[in-house]
Amino acid sequence: MRKASLSRQTAETDIKLALNIDGKGTSQIDTGIGFFNHMLILFSSHGFFDLEIDCQGDLQVDFHHSVEDVGIVLGQAFKEAIGDKKGITRYATEHSPMDEALSMLSLDISGRPYLHFNADIPVEKVGQFDTELVEEFFRAFVNHAGVTLHINLLYGKNAHHIIESIFKGFGRVLDQATAVQDRIQGVRSTKGML
Secondary structure: OOEEEEEEEOOOEEEEEEEEOOOOOOEEEEOOOHHHHHHHHHHHHHHOOEEEEEEEEOOOOOOHHHHHHHHHHHHHHHHHHHOOOOOEOOEEEEEEEEOOEEEEEEEEOOOOOEEEEEOOOOOOEEOOEEOOHHHHHHHHHHHHHOOEEEEEEEEOOOHHHHHHHHHHHHHHHHHHHHOEOOOOOOOOOOOOOO
């Protein structure tokens, strides 16, 4: 089983996180941010990742530090859990519909962090959640996981649906790209390493 458990404590957040890539999609999430919890639960469920997150953050300031730092720790945990990357599919692309919203996500577990985020979310907040933090979360994850991720919103009007489409798609592409294939000997790279 590919697993990792990490803790990270700063003056702004205190995070404990456990990830099992080869899980069943069970989760126990408490970030103190209801909407963010909802998105992480969707990510876990649709990616079949077992995920536990406890984040105590400076929510009296705003949600930025908590969202970004969860992205950092999740990225670090993913990098540790994926290990040597032998036999993984490496690439995945998914179209992810959520009612009127449709997003497309493409992922490469390349060892090279890069985020392309092309999703204009039509409002600044969903409830108390700042929608600009969606990009901050994915940037933090990508930079610490060492993956290339392209997120493109093809269309959509409802901000909740747009963000939900993205998080569900993220779970699905990460699940597919981490799948082990018998035909892949070593790592899927002509260089011999990722």
